[in-house]
Amino acid sequence: MPGLTVLLVAICVMVLLLVGGLWIAVAVGWGGLIALYPILGGKTLTLFGLTSWDTSTSFVLVAIPLFVFMGELISSGGLVQRLYSGVSKAISGLPGGLVQTNLIACTIFAACSGSSLASAATMGRVAYPEQ
Structure with a gap:
């Protein structure tokens, strides 16, 4: 099967699945x-499974939910507010005060928590009502 045909079939399948309401x-x-x-032929499913397993067991990715959970605990305690x-x-006297506040607060919180992802999730939740 030519490469362009494979590409078009894959795109059509993705569009149909998205229109059908499946997750992205x-x-x-x-x-x-x-x-x-x-x-790849028959090796496709094996490669897909091994790649998924290696990615999901990465030390960095396994720790992310715990950092986000820690950020939620600190946020619910009122420390972040x-x-x-x-x-x-x-x-408050600087121009662009909301942006500057977000940058400085995110920097401080990321330094305390050790995770920029947890910082972005927590500070986004706190900063959104301040708009």
């Missing part, structure tokens, strides 16, 4: 499997 990750995964099958309001009062 699942639709893209099925499109990728369909596109790889003519190239106090940090945000304190930084906001300290730099």
Whole structure:
């Protein structure tokens, strides 16, 4: 099967799955499997499974939910709101105060928590009502 035909079939499958209401990750995964099958043959599912397993057992990715959970605990305790309001009062005279407050508060929280992803999730939740 020519490469362009495989590409068009994979794109059509992805679009049909998305229109059908399937999640984006699942639709893209099925499109990728369909596109790889003519190239790799029977090894496609083995490669897909091994790649998924290696990615999901990565030490960095396994720790992310725990950092986000820690950020949620700190946020529910009120510490992040106090940090945000304190930084906001300290730099209220600068132009672009909301952006500057977000940058400084995210930097401080990321340094304390050790995770920029947890910082973005937690500070986004706190900063959104401040708009």
